Amino acid sequence: MKRFLITVLMFFSPIIISAIVMEVLLRRIPNDYEYKSHYLDKNSDNIDVLVLGSSHSYYGINPAFMKNKAFNAAYVSQPLFYDWQIIKKYDKHWHHLKVIVLPIDYFSLYGKLEHSAESWRVKDYNIYYGINTGNSSYNYNYNSELLTNKLRLNMARIKSMYVNHETDVLCSNLGWGTEYTFNKRKDLISSGKIAAKRHFFTDMNDFNENVGILKTIISYALQNHVKVLLYTSPAYKTYVQSLNRNHLNKTINVVKMLGNAYNNVFYFNWLNNKEFFATDFYDADHFDERGAQKFTREIDSVVSVVEKTDHNRFSPRLSSSHIPDQGNQK
Amino acid sequence: MLFNSISFALFLPIVFVLYWFITNRNLKAQNILLLIASYFFYACWDYRFLFLLIFSTLLDYYTGLKIAAAQDDKHKKAWLWTSIGVNLGFLGFFKYYNFFSVSFAEAVAHLGFRVDPWTIKVILPIGISFYTFHGLSYVIDIYKGRIRPEKSFIEYSVFVSFFPLLVAGPIERATHLLPQIKKKRFFDYAKAIDGLRQILWGLFKKIVIADQCSYYVNVVFGHSAHFSGVEHIIAAILFAFQIYCDFSGYSDIALGVARLFGIELLRNFAFPYFSRDIAEFWRRWHISLSSWFKDYLYIPLGGSKGGMWMKIRNTFIIFLVSGFWHGANWTFIVWGALNAFYFLPLLIFNKNRTNLEIVAKGKLFPTGRECAGIVVTFALTVLAWIFFRAASVGDAVTYITEIFLNPFLAYPTGLNMVLVLFLCFFITIEWLGREYQYALGYPNIVFPKFVRWSFYYALVFGIWYFAGPEQQFIYFQF
Numbered sequence A: 001m002k003r004f005l006i007t008v009l010m011f012f013s014p015i016i017i018s019a020i021v022m023e024v025l026l027r028r029i030p031n032d033y034e035y036k037s038h039y040l041d042k043n044s045d046n047i048d049v050l051v052l053g054s055s056h057s058y059y060g061i062n063p064a065f066m067k068n069k070a071f072n073a074a075y076v077s078q079p080l081f082y083d084w085q086i087i088k089k090y091d092k093h094w095h096h097l098k099v100i101v102l103p104i105d106y107f108s109l110y111g112k113l114e115h116s117a118e119s120w121r122v123k124d125y126n127i128y129y130g131i132n133t134g135n136s137s138y139n140y141n142y143n144s145e146l147l148t149n150k151l152r153l154n155m156a157r158i159k160s161m162y163v164n165h166e167t168d169v170l171c172s173n174l175g176w177g178t179e180y181t182f183n184k185r186k187d188l189i190s191s192g193k194i195a196a197k198r199h200f201f202t203d204m205n206d207f208n209e210n211v212g213i214l215k216t217i218i219s220y221a222l223q224n225h226v227k228v229l230l231y232t233s234p235a236y237k238t239y240v241q242s243l244n245r246n247h248l249n250k251t252i253n254v255v256k257m258l259g260n261a262y263n264n265v266f267y268f269n270w271l272n273n274k275e276f277f278a279t280d281f282y283d284a285d286h287f288d289e290r291g292a293q294k295f296t297r298e299i300d301s302v303v304s305v306v307e308k309t310d311h312n313r314f315s316p317r318l319s320s321s322h323i324p325d326q327g328n329q330k
Numbered sequence B: 001m002l003f004n005s006i007s008f009a010l011f012l013p014i015v016f017v018l019y020w021f022i023t024n025r026n027l028k029a030q031n032i033l034l035l036i037a038s039y040f041f042y043a044c045w046d047y048r049f050l051f052l053l054i055f056s057t058l059l060d061y062y063t064g065l066k067i068a069a070a071q072d073d074k075h076k077k078a079w080l081w082t083s084i085g086v087n088l089g090f091l092g093f094f095k096y097y098n099f100f101s102v103s104f105a106e107a108v109a110h111l112g113f114r115v116d117p118w119t120i121k122v123i124l125p126i127g128i129s130f131y132t133f134h135g136l137s138y139v140i141d142i143y144k145g146r147i148r149p150e151k152s153f154i155e156y157s158v159f160v161s162f163f164p165l166l167v168a169g170p171i172e173r174a175t176h177l178l179p180q181i182k183k184k185r186f187f188d189y190a191k192a193i194d195g196l197r198q199i200l201w202g203l204f205k206k207i208v209i210a211d212q213c214s215y216y217v218n219v220v221f222g223h224s225a226h227f228s229g230v231e232h233i234i235a236a237i238l239f240a241f242q243i244y245c246d247f248s249g250y251s252d253i254a255l256g257v258a259r260l261f262g263i264e265l266l267r268n269f270a271f272p273y274f275s276r277d278i279a280e281f282w283r284r285w286h287i288s289l290s291s292w293f294k295d296y297l298y299i300p301l302g303g304s305k306g307g308m309w310m311k312i313r314n315t316f317i318i319f320l321v322s323g324f325w326h327g328a329n330w331t332f333i334v335w336g337a338l339n340a341f342y343f344l345p346l347l348i349f350n351k352n353r354t355n356l357e358i359v360a361k362g363k364l365f366p367t368g369r370e371c372a373g374i375v376v377t378f379a380l381t382v383l384a385w386i387f388f389r390a391a392s393v394g395d396a397v398t399y400i401t402e403i404f405l406n407p408f409l410a411y412p413t414g415l416n417m418v419l420v421l422f423l424c425f426f427i428t429i430e431w432l433g434r435e436y437q438y439a440l441g442y443p444n445i446v447f448p449k450f451v452r453w454s455f456y457y458a459l460v461f462g463i464w465y466f467a468g469p470e471q472q473f474i475y476f477q478f
Helices: A003-027 A032-045 A080-089 A119-129 A133-138 A150-164 A190-200 A205-225 A243-259 A288-307 A316-321 B006-022 B027-069 B073-110 B128-143 B153-161 B173-181 B188-222 B229-260 B279-285 B288-298 B308-326 B330-350 B368-388 B393-405 B419-434 B449-466
Strands: A049-051 A071-073 A099-103 A227-232 A263-271 A279-283
Touching: A003 A150, A003 B449, A032 A071, A032 A119, A049 B449, A080 A099, A080 A119, A080 A205, A099 A205, A099 A288, A119 A279, A119 B006, A150 A227, A150 B449, A190 A279, A190 B173, A190 B308, A205 A243, A227 A288, A243 A263, A263 A279, A263 A288, B006 B027, B006 B229, B027 B128, B073 B128, B128 B288, B128 B308, B153 B173, B188 B419, B188 B449, B229 B368, B229 B393, B229 B419, B279 B288, B279 B330, B279 B368, B288 B308, B308 B330, B330 B368, B330 B393, B393 B449
Parallel strands: A049 A071, A049 A099, A099 A227, A227 A263
Antiparallel strands: none
16 A cells, blocks of 8 residues: 555656646736736725726726726626625725726626636636635635646746746736737627627526626615716627627616616616727727727716716716617617 | 546545545445445535435335345235336436427327427436446346345445446446455555556546547537538547547546455446447447346347347347437437347347457457458447437438538548547557557556656646546436
């Protein structure tokens, strides 16, 4: 038995040591999650406008073009659950917070990160934000860089950082995603159809839970005298036309209902907005840097009004101009 | 808990250490540990079905005792049929209820009546087909007087639930496994190392070959209309390797794990794709199931003792039941029937026991005739696998017709060439190791330690390189 154990230990030692070294190296690679977490650790006391949500706001809202001190804490595939966890984590620090900007898009109320193809991102919230949830800590994969990606990708990341000295931080200093530039633009027709298909969740189990989380965010904001600006992101027609009408209407109706029910909630539906053209988009549902600038200015003008407006006296002109006819939505 | 998961990589050493260091002086304690570990292993999937497993174990344990104690054949038979009825009742309910309900409604619809199928949402308890067959073989063997009933409930429960074989076999026999459970086990260095080697080879088959083949197979089978004839054929061949490496990989891991605990399980695969005819293929594929059906169905039906028609009838019954055992779908029944048709000429011309030894024994290369036999047998099994893989019989027929109707030649886009290289490497290793229990099971050939370890590290690297999200084993659904 002793001989067996020694043989096994000798055989597995290099493998275990390599795994530990790789895990350490991977965790030391700076990335967006870590950057945003550090930024919020230091600056959450001074932030006026907090942008949350998925890639639509990550690439779509550049706080550099906002008048208030804003930060974009959104990220690719970031669901409402993690938006709420981020708000909660800095609970004691939102002294200046006036407005939370949160996109509620076609997919926002459906699905769960843990159940999706992007579930590997859960570990990033665990490791870099220090957000441990009951569900995610149950799965050991959610606590390891090494176990959530293929070896090939992990080796490429290590090479990129330690050999080529390239960074994994792909956001601006205010958290806006800088990757989607007009010179890398994708085909708007195919990307629209593919994205609409990818964003269609058939499992309705998580819908109520997500609505519950959204209500929690709103209630929290209400208690802390913070306005919540909910919006549905602009998208190119190839994406919009491929969306399931029932799915979309269900989401929009819920958000409208919340807008009516809570005094601190303002909802804007930009999905069919005609002010954004093909040249503003990187792909059918994301802006490029110029589109992001244009959209941020639009958001900023709305934020300026929202932060000064009492819900009951909210300008109907501003509200209605951004809500397209439901009949045009598919 | 999957064999190819980190949970299992933690679970196994813990049970191993407890088994050999804490409970090693007491056989009963070792068996209790194995039982607790097995129930924990099973409960990790769905603890609710643990009660079904325990109930099934209790039933067969009790009926086994009652059969042995019965004074006359009438009572023996009554207890036997109670056990068979309840066991098959559970299996039928959980596995086949919806199939029968929908098939009945469809059949009635053909007669002009409309009946809504009364389907219910039934979750298939994992491993039910396997542990049910364990229990059935046990009570039938007692009834036939082949074995005496097991008095110790713990030991009997370990026989049914031993975690390496619990969810996907091999389907063990009480005559083979129970004596090992009842006997004091001693640690054997060579066997334990061999067990680890078999686990490593099993993981390689599963993660590097089966899981990687599955990506291309899923794409082509899922959208077959968009692919050329060549791509259809490649996907069907890759599925043949996927299912072989998935299932035999699982069996290798199960056998290797059991060997770490000093227990030898039945061999389940013996290089089936090197078979020269379909009869040889079925002697080498899922051996524990084939031999189960042979012993508990084919022979009781009369086996090959009767005339030719009886042999043909029994052969068809065996293959159809075997197909149906795999799942509640007509695809599996057609798959079974197709294999029966393949078998028929061999049976009629009495050639079904021509190739009993492994091909080219003691030689490096096969003869041209052997080569042709291997290629034809493989082609026939690939054709049958299309039915096994397809979602419906209609889909399988469409898939086959598309081979000829779609443009035939096209470069197989999306096919990972690294996988093709690994597949060639895998076939070479399997060929070189075909005379042993498994491809790396060569106890008599001694390579220098440096060479052996380099080879093992290469396998580990391959596993690590391809490892991604844990994928279920195909046979778990059966």
